[in-house]
Amino acid sequence: WGPTATQRNHLTIVMNWDGKNVTGLINPGPDAIPLASVFLDVTNWTIRIEADAKDPSGSPAHISAEGNLDDIGSYHRKITGTWRQGTAKGDFRITRD
Numbered sequence: 001w002g003p004t005a006t007q008r009n010h011l012t013i014v015m016n017w018d019g020k021n022v023t024g025l026i027n028p029g030p031d032a033i034p035l036a037s038v039f040l041d042v043t044n045w046t047i048r049i050e051a052d053a054k055d056p057s058g059s060p061a062h063i064s065a066e067g068n069l070d071d072i073g074s075y076h077r078k079i080t081g082t083w084r085q086g087t088a089k090g091d092f093r094i095t096r097d
Contacts (some may be wrong), residue, residue: 001065001081001092002025011056013049013094026051033063045069047079061086067094 002008013039015024022038026041037050051063076096083092 001090003088003090011092011094022097045072064093067092
């Protein structure tokens with residue numbers, strides 16, 4: 001994700017479905033960010049991801065990502081949309097591997 005075409009941030013997002021809820025992490029590892037909530041609207045295949053992170057100074061930075069689930073029948077389906085982190089806003093694309 002990133003606010004401009006040249007300022008990009010690589011993401012790894014791990015999501016798990018337990019039959020009722022989606023849980024997961026953004027950038028697993030020592031600085032992992034737990035997903036607070038994930039909502040999928042199956043009527044139009046939109047998704048909303050929420051999490052709470054910290055900015056470089058250690059202050060809270062809420063993450064909100066809203067997008068569309070594309071190529072639903074493909075193993076490598078994608079989510080594309082708008083990512084907000086703290087005061088920054090940009091586009092994002094996540095591809096399933």
